[in-house]
Amino acid sequence: MIELDHLVAGYDRQAITPALCGRVVRGSMTAIVGANGCGKSTLLKTLAGFLPPVSGVLRWPERRPVIGWLAQRHALESQFPVTVQEVVSMGCWPRISLFRGLNRAARSRVAQGLERVGLTAMARETIDTLSGGQFQRMLFARVWVQNAPLVMLDEPFTGIDEATSQILMEQIVDMHCSGQTILAVLHDSERVARYFPQTLRLGEQQPLWGATHTAPLQTEVCSA
Numbered sequence: 001m002i003e004l005d006h007l008v009a010g011y012d013r014q015a016i017t018p019a020l021c022g023r024v025v026r027g028s029m030t031a032i033v034g035a036n037g038c039g040k041s042t043l044l045k046t047l048a049g050f051l052p053p054v055s056g057v058l059r060w061p062e063r064r065p066v067i068g069w070l071a072q073r074h075a076l077e078s079q080f081p082v083t084v085q086e087v088v089s090m091g092c093w094p095r096i097s098l099f100r101g102l103n104r105a106a107r108s109r110v111a112q113g114l115e116r117v118g119l120t121a122m123a124r125e126t127i128d129t130l131s132g133g134q135f136q137r138m139l140f141a142r143v144w145v146q147n148a149p150l151v152m153l154d155e156p157f158t159g160i161d162e163a164t165s166q167i168l169m170e171q172i173v174d175m176h177c178s179g180q181t182i183l184a185v186l187h188d189s190e191r192v193a194r195y196f197p198q199t200l201r202l203g204e205q206q207p208l209w210g211a212t213h214t215a216p217l218q219t220e221v222c223s224a
């Protein structure tokens with residue numbers, strides 16, 4: 001689905017990651033892990049197309065798909081006067097115009113998304129009333145409703161309680177089982193070992209990329 005050919009991610013032509021070679025296979029589920037500041041989020045933003053590569057090439061052998069994106073929580077505005085249901089409904093865009101309203105199928109999917117994350121009772125509340133964990137559940141429901149072929153999650157569990165993390169992890173597994181490709185930046189190695197078949201580990205002498213339970217991980221990095 002994505003091919004990395006000596007891809008270097010960074011800012012303003014300053015490399016943060018080493019050169020990476022490898023493939024994100026369609027239907028795979030990969031955790032991007034590594035120490036604080038090693039460039040996990042920078043790499044994810046580059047793969048999503050929010051940042052240009054510093055060098056190297058990012059290829060989409062098939063057509064570039066729609067990407068479901070979950071940003072780090074602090075990057076998001078919580079004071080905007082919209083309801084939980086309205087935010088989750090955004091997952092239907094652009095298939096359905098929000099100005100024309102949602103059809104029955106879309107309304108049903110939004111309701112399912114809210115139910116999956118336990119927010120049905122809060123659907124009509126404005127988002128400034130949500131706790132951090134509820135806010136994250138809402139954003140997750142939007143990603144689930146979107147049903148994008150490729151889903152990128154930047155630290156989806158950071159700062160939220162264990163119960164919420166578990167609910168969200170189950171949704172990620174469901175999305176993977178339904179064929180969506182998952183790329184997630186994570187810190188929790190136990191969760192990575194339990195749920196993520198593939199791992200891309202940055203920030204050590206040599207990045208490692210391969211099956212999570214292969215020891216050592218298959219080395220996929222190239223020299224710059």
Ligand SMILES: Nc1ncnc2c1ncn2[C@@H]1O[C@H](COP(=O)(O)OP(=O)(O)OP(=O)(O)O)[C@@H](O)[C@H]1O
Pocket residue numbers: 011016034035036037038039040041042043185
């Ligand atoms: N907008 C930016 N411009 C320039 N440098 C940045 C920018 N954002 C982050 N950086 C720097 O890039 C490096 C990698 O940051 P990044 O957020 O990708 O790391 P990370 O591995 O995701 O870290 P963490 O686990 O702490 O979230 C850090 O040194 C950071 O200070």
